[in-house]
Amino acid sequence: MAKKPSTTGRGRRKPSASRSAAAPSAAGPAAVPGKRETILAAALEEFSARGFADTRLDDVARRAGVAKGTIYLYFRDKQDLFQELVRGxxxxxxxxxxxxxxxxxxxxxxxxxxxxxxxxxxxxxxxxxxxxxxxxxxxxxxxxxxxxxxxxxxxxxxxxxxxxxxxxxxxxxxxxxxxxxxxxxxxxxxxxxxxxxxxxxxxxxxxxxxxxxxxxxxxxxxx
Amino acid sequence: MAKKPSTTGRGRRKPSASRSAAAPSAAGPAAVPGKRETILAAALEEFSARGFADTRLDDVARRAGVAKGTIYLYFRDKQDLFQELVRGxxxxxxxxxxxxxxxxxxxxxxxxxxxxxxxxxxxxxxxxxxxxxxxxxxxxxxxxxxxxxxxxxxxxxxxxxxxxxxxxxxxxxxxxxxxxxxxxxxxxxxxxxxxxxxxxxxxxxxxxxxxxxxxxxxxxxxx
Amino acid sequence: MAKKPSTTGRGRRKPSASRSAAAPSAAGPAAVPGKRETILAAALEEFSARGFADTRLDDVARRAGVAKGTIYLYFRDKQDLFQELVRGxxxxxxxxxxxxxxxxxxxxxxxxxxxxxxxxxxxxxxxxxxxxxxxxxxxxxxxxxxxxxxxxxxxxxxxxxxxxxxxxxxxxxxxxxxxxxxxxxxxxxxxxxxxxxxxxxxxxxxxxxxxxxxxxxxxxxxx
Amino acid sequence: MAKKPSTTGRGRRKPSASRSAAAPSAAGPAAVPGKRETILAAALEEFSARGFADTRLDDVARRAGVAKGTIYLYFRDKQDLFQELVRGxxxxxxxxxxxxxxxxxxxxxxxxxxxxxxxxxxxxxxxxxxxxxxxxxxxxxxxxxxxxxxxxxxxxxxxxxxxxxxxxxxxxxxxxxxxxxxxxxxxxxxxxxxxxxxxxxxxxxxxxxxxxxxxxxxxxxxx
DNA sequence: TATGAATGAGACTTCATTCAT
DNA sequence: CATGAATGAAGTCTCATTCAT
Structure with missing residues (x-):
């Protein structure tokens, strides 16, 4: 966590989106049907093994066999990915x-x-x-x-x-x-x-x- | 944690001591009697509030009213601080x-x-x-x-x-x-x-x- | 160099690779062809002027016109950069x-x-x-x-x-x-x-x- | 080295003394006759083994059997110690x-x-x-x-x-x-x-x- | 004189996030 | 949709230097 206002990671925080509206996790692209699930499965492995903070999206992407940027097509950010995982x-x-x-x-x-x-x-x-x-x-x-x-x-x-x-x-x-x-x-x-x-x-x-x-x-x- | 095991940089790496013996957490300077305890108390607050990874030693130091470097006089590193806290x-x-x-x-x-x-x-x-x-x-x-x-x-x-x-x-x-x-x-x-x-x-x-x-x-x- | 061999911190430590094989310096991303060379050229200037320890990667990055993190896309760390420079x-x-x-x-x-x-x-x-x-x-x-x-x-x-x-x-x-x-x-x-x-x-x-x-x-x- | 203006170490730099006047290295306390020499001998060992930047005054002090602060009674700073060593x-x-x-x-x-x-x-x-x-x-x-x-x-x-x-x-x-x-x-x-x-x-x-x-x-x- | 605890600026490295292709 | 190179903020740890005793 960085500062109080922001939420988790260290990287640049999106200056917008008050974590509630936004698109991705709500609907998500339906195109390639398995990709979202593939990412979630990979995320499960990584989060389970290392916990939230120590999981790197790089590793999730590698394990899911997708590019890192692809994760952001399906999830707003790391926290969203985590929450969707738990919810699902x-x-x-x-x-x-x-x-x-x-x-x-x-x-x-x-x-x-x-x-x-x-x-x-x-x-x-x-x-x-x-x-x-x-x-x-x-x-x-x-x-x-x-x-x-x-x-x-x-x-x-x-x-x-x-x-x-x-x-x-x-x-x-x-x-x-x-x-x-x-x-x-x-x-x-x-x-x-x-x-x-x-x-x-x-x-x-x-x-x-x-x-x-x-x-x-x-x-x-x-x- | 950030830094790494490399071998060159400015400082000679501590001869290691397999994270268990070593000086700081064992005895530590006894000079100011309460300082170690002050740091531990501050660490408790911060770790409790944010968890291990998201706790910043900067905040621990500020809360304890000491400089950041002072923590390293009493504890080998962040992990040692955490362990000593739990142990104690x-x-x-x-x-x-x-x-x-x-x-x-x-x-x-x-x-x-x-x-x-x-x-x-x-x-x-x-x-x-x-x-x-x-x-x-x-x-x-x-x-x-x-x-x-x-x-x-x-x-x-x-x-x-x-x-x-x-x-x-x-x-x-x-x-x-x-x-x-x-x-x-x-x-x-x-x-x-x-x-x-x-x-x-x-x-x-x-x-x-x-x-x-x-x-x-x-x-x-x-x- | 600063950081240390500890085991917790945010990032998983690289599985090591005894400073010789490993990815970056071996092949590196080939995408932008000149970038690796640009960094090496900047490193040469800085290392020549200040020696290894006193060279800041910040300065190398600035001189090369890249962000600090970019250096780590091509070289494992400061030492690797130095070694690749000499070798090359x-x-x-x-x-x-x-x-x-x-x-x-x-x-x-x-x-x-x-x-x-x-x-x-x-x-x-x-x-x-x-x-x-x-x-x-x-x-x-x-x-x-x-x-x-x-x-x-x-x-x-x-x-x-x-x-x-x-x-x-x-x-x-x-x-x-x-x-x-x-x-x-x-x-x-x-x-x-x-x-x-x-x-x-x-x-x-x-x-x-x-x-x-x-x-x-x-x-x-x-x- | 930190910034151009300063000269070497990383620590707080003395805001004064243009490295030329100042007392210590010029005359030095004559009191304990061997102490200055003891420090220089220790410095020789350390500087020889690690080079200027990687030598820690902590180690010099330990090797010389004096407190770290004592070094500053005889030498203006790390660089002065180094220079006096070479000169001598x-x-x-x-x-x-x-x-x-x-x-x-x-x-x-x-x-x-x-x-x-x-x-x-x-x-x-x-x-x-x-x-x-x-x-x-x-x-x-x-x-x-x-x-x-x-x-x-x-x-x-x-x-x-x-x-x-x-x-x-x-x-x-x-x-x-x-x-x-x-x-x-x-x-x-x-x-x-x-x-x-x-x-x-x-x-x-x-x-x-x-x-x-x-x-x-x-x-x-x-x- | 001597001490050594305390300081705090500094630098390396990591990694979430972006964006041009 | 997908990619992955690039970014740069952030945080840990180090150590020269100071200063109260």
């Missing part, structure tokens, strides 16, 4: 959770399903890397954090809360859980963070831990 | 946990104590910021992550595991918890991460959530 | 001497030819400046000195030795000269050094001195 | 040559004596290093070059010229030599330069080369 990766999962809340299965079954879904759809996916990025760079991208909350997390939370309230009404779980749905996901978050730092020498088995956690939160026979 | 902040808490494992109180009481201690000693402290930094920058500082694990976390884990195993032997908790002591801390971690991103518009009450979590993990009357 | 200037002369040894003229004629060639091809040329640089900075560039010896001087020496041995066999010169071909060139070297220091107030006529020297080493009528 | 080392040899011209021995004997004296008093001495420094840094120290010429070289030249003119009058040598006394010393200069660059892998036997040269210039039996 995380938006699709929103539906999943809402769907899970629909089925009316016992909470302890649901817990296992959630753990499995998380492992399958998120953890063993590049989405894990994106969430890691979100966690790491989020404080510096308030806009993005807010977007992420609004478009993704809040919906997940709503679905979870509904689901937990129903279970509470049935006497399956404590009402506290509905107040803090984050608790249900906490093992997953910890796994992402932990393995982000210590995987090399102290790896954590995400799914096993999540299931253990679920079993504690939702005992099978509360008899 | 987190090392002191190691003892706390070990101490808690000693007392032989019922697990559900211990849970509350842990939640309180975490809120008091970590969350409502600059240590929260340092942990946030650690989480954000850790993947790019393998050395630091390793150090942090070795000096801090592994000891916490050991103490927790011991404590949980004793409780399991007494039939107070499931044996699964001893396998994943991270679960006990997960609410705290999630709180740090969550508030790091969403505090402005969706703040999370850490202590309340941790206590709720503890009550779920360690029910008061398992009768 | 001196390599071409290698052939000259070898050619002179071919003709089988009396040694005293050859001596005059060498003196003339030296004056024309080296002394009254920017090559004089490069040799001056080589002499001044060589001790700090062992690699470059070695390269220079291997690619240039050793070949010159070999040619000279052959030439002198033939003359010795014919009884034209003492065998000592073949042991120390440097002697034949010594007047030229001294001229470069002398005028480098004292030209303003005590200039030395190189060609005259070299011819005088040649006449002493190779008397016209040894009868 | 070379001034003493002035007398030697003048003395040699006095004795009226045959020129070929004198030649051998000069070669021996050079090897003994200069080459196998730190004076070699100083001359190397003079050659390397001279172009950047016009004043020093001038001083060196005025105080040392010109006298050597005068003595040599006289000596050679007498020999020429006696018919021992060509009159050309008196025009270019530098020729007599050229082998010595070349040796210093050559070994400065290539000693590691192609060392040159100075004394042998000088004697060979002398024998060529002053044949033993011109009968």
């Amino acid at each position: 990766m995380l938006t699709p999962v929103v539906g999943n959770i809402a769907a899970m809340g629909a089925a009316d299965v016992p909470i302890h079954v649901l817990g296992e399903q959630i753990a499995e879904m998380f492992a399958r759809e998120v953890y063993n996916t590049h989405r894990r890397d994106v969430i890691r990025l979100m966690i790491a760079e989020g404080p510096r991208f308030p806009e993005l954090a807010e977007f992420y909350y609004r478009e993704v997390l809040s919906q997940v939370m709503t679905a979870m809360r509904a689901l937990l309230e129903r279970a509470a009404a049935r006497g399956e779980v404590s009402g506290d859980l509905a107040r803090f749905p984050q608790i249900v996901a906490s093992a997953g978050v910890v796994a992402i963070v932990w393995n982000g730092l210590f995987e090399r020498f102290a790896p954590l088995d995400v799914e096993a831990m999540m299931k253990a956690h679920m079993n504690l939160l939702f005992p099978k026979k509360p008899s | 902040m987190l090392t002191p808490v190691v003892g706390n946990i070990a101490a808690m494992g000693a007392a032989d109180v019922p697990i559900h009481v211990l849970g509350e104590q842990i939640a309180e201690m975490f809120a008091r000693e970590v969350y409502n402290t600059h240590r929260r910021d340092v942990i946030r930094l650690m989480i954000a920058e850790g993947p790019r500082f393998p050395e630091l992550a390793e150090f942090y694990y070795r000096e801090v976390l592994s000891q916490v884990m050991t103490a927790m595991r011991a404590l949980l195993e004793r409780a399991a032997a007494r039939g107070e908790v499931s044996g699964d918890l001893a396998r994943f002591p991270q679960i006990v801390a997960s609410a705290g971690v999630v709180a740090i991460v969550w508030n790091g991103l969403f505090e402005r518009f969706a703040p999370l009450d850490v202590e309340a959530m941790m206590k709720a979590h503890m009550n779920l993990l360690f029910p008061k009357k398992p009768s | 200037m001196l390599t071409p002369v290698v052939g000259n001497i070898a050619a002179m040894g071919a003709a089988d003229v009396p040694i005293h004629v050859l001596g005059e030819q060498i003196a003339e060639m030296f004056a024309r091809e080296v002394y009254n040329t920017h090559r004089r400046d490069v040799i001056r640089l080589m002499i001044a900075e060589g001790p700090r560039f062992p690699e470059l000195a070695e390269f220079y010896y291997r690619e240039v001087l050793s070949q010159v020496m070999t040619a000279m030795r052959a030439l002198l041995e033939r003359a010795a066999a014919r009884g034209e010169v003492s065998g000592d000269l073949a042991r120390f071909p440097q002697i034949v060139a010594s007047a030229g070297v001294v001229a470069i050094v002398w005028n480098g220091l004292f030209e303003r107030f005590a200039p030395l006529d190189v060609e005259a001195m070299m011819k005088a020297h040649m006449n002493l080493l190779f008397p016209k009528k040894p009868s | 080392m070379l001034t003493p040899v002035v007398g030697n040559i003048a003395a040699m011209g006095a004795a009226d021995v045959p020129i070929h004997v004198l030649g051998e004596q000069i070669a021996e004296m050079f090897a003994r008093e200069v080459y196998n001495t730190h004076r070699r290093d100083v001359i190397r420094l003079m050659i390397a840094e001279g172009p950047r120290f016009p004043e020093l070059a001038e001083f060196y010429y005025r105080e040392v070289l010109s006298q050597v030249m005068t003595a040599m010229r006289a000596l050679l003119e007498r020999a020429a009058a006696r018919g021992e040598v060509s009159g050309d030599l008196a025009r270019f006394p530098q020729i007599v010393a050229s082998a010595g200069v070349v040796a210093i330069v050559w070994n400065g660059l290539f000693e590691r892998f192609a060392p040159l036997d100075v004394e042998a080369m000088m004697k060979a040269h002398m024998n060529l210039l002053f044949p033993k039996k011109p009968s």
Whole structure:
């Protein structure tokens, strides 16, 4: 970051465009269909490996097999590329959770399903890397954090809360859980963070831990 | 960082010292007693606000009220400053946990104590910021992550595991918890991460959530 | 030079390439044909005037009429620029001497030819400046000195030795000269050094001195 | 070098003192008798090893066993230290040559004596290093070059010229030599330069080369 | 005299962004 | 649409010099 007014990089900052209007990321050229995706895929690799600040667009371009200038045909700037990456990766999962809340299965079954879904759809996916990025760079991208909350997390939370309230009404779980749905996901978050730092020498088995956690939160026979 | 490993330039390159021993961060000039601490405090503010890469030593210096070069009297370089900051902040808490494992109180009481201690000693402290930094920058500082694990976390884990195993032997908790002591801390971690991103518009009450979590993990009357 | 071998900073450090292969100086962008040469010419002026350490790339860039960053498109760093300059200037002369040894003229004629060639091809040329640089900075560039010896001087020496041995066999010169071909060139070297220091107030006529020297080493009528 | 006006280093330049008046180097404190010499000795080592620009006063101070500030009690600045070093080392040899011209021995004997004296008093001495420094840094120290010429070289030249003119009058040598006394010393200069660059892998036997040269210039039996 | 902590100007190098082709 | 050479602002680190003790 340079000065307060500007936002990120070091280079010349566009003297215009208040980061909201502008064209590229909104619509984008539809011409070569795969190119935007190619760039996003390359960006994912690079951002995951180095974080936002240390990723060079040169490397993204090289990895995507395009010229550096081409990136600017599809994205306003580095930050826009980053945001579009996160947005594109995380938006699709929103539906999943809402769907899970629909089925009316016992909470302890649901817990296992959630753990499995998380492992399958998120953890063993590049989405894990994106969430890691979100966690790491989020404080510096308030806009993005807010977007992420609004478009993704809040919906997940709503679905979870509904689901937990129903279970509470049935006497399956404590009402506290509905107040803090984050608790249900906490093992997953910890796994992402932990393995982000210590995987090399102290790896954590995400799914096993999540299931253990679920079993504690939702005992099978509360008899 | 900018400069490079080349070999000629005006200054002779430091004979290296593999970033660990070396003078500055080890002892440093003791002359003005508070100066090192002043710089560390300023660094904490800046790193917390902007992350590692975007923090300018110029700003650290200005905030500390010293000249830029002075920083280099006490720290080898920006990375050393960062590492010393993390090290200095987190090392002191190691003892706390070990101490808690000693007392032989019922697990559900211990849970509350842990939640309180975490809120008091970590969350409502600059240590929260340092942990946030650690989480954000850790993947790019393998050395630091390793150090942090070795000096801090592994000891916490050991103490927790011991404590949980004793409780399991007494039939107070499931044996699964001893396998994943991270679960006990997960609410705290999630709180740090969550508030790091969403505090402005969706703040999370850490202590309340941790206590709720503890009550779920360690029910008061398992009768 | 300033920056350092650290590991974090914004830019990923170049995977190194032991300062010899690597891209820039090898091929470089061929686009604008003259740009590399323009930069080298500017570098020659600046290095000649100030020496390696005191030359600012800012000045080189200004003189070449390019932006500072452009230099890094063609050369890895300041040292690479320096080395490429020396290499490019001196390599071409290698052939000259070898050619002179071919003709089988009396040694005293050859001596005059060498003196003339030296004056024309080296002394009254920017090559004089490069040799001056080589002499001044060589001790700090062992690699470059070695390269220079291997690619240039050793070949010159070999040619000279052959030439002198033939003359010795014919009884034209003492065998000592073949042991120390440097002697034949010594007047030229001294001229470069002398005028480098004292030209303003005590200039030395190189060609005259070299011819005088040649006449002493190779008397016209040894009868 | 910073800007044209200033002279060398990078640090704050004294806004005053036109490098000529000022106290330190002129008289210097006489108090601790050896301290000035200690510093000069340390400076010799460092300057010889690294050249002017790359020598750090920190290292000079450390080597001399004094504090950095102490250097400024004896020398105005880095350049003054350098100049005093060169001056102090070379001034003493002035007398030697003048003395040699006095004795009226045959020129070929004198030649051998000069070669021996050079090897003994200069080459196998730190004076070699100083001359190397003079050659390397001279172009950047016009004043020093001038001083060196005025105080040392010109006298050597005068003595040599006289000596050679007498020999020429006696018919021992060509009159050309008196025009270019530098020729007599050229082998010595070349040796210093050559070994400065290539000693590691192609060392040159100075004394042998000088004697060979002398024998060529002053044949033993011109009968 | 001597010290050595502190200063801060300076220079190298990087890389986001632009724009002529 | 695409390219990639060129730009130049920015930031880290160095070290000559000062000055309070």
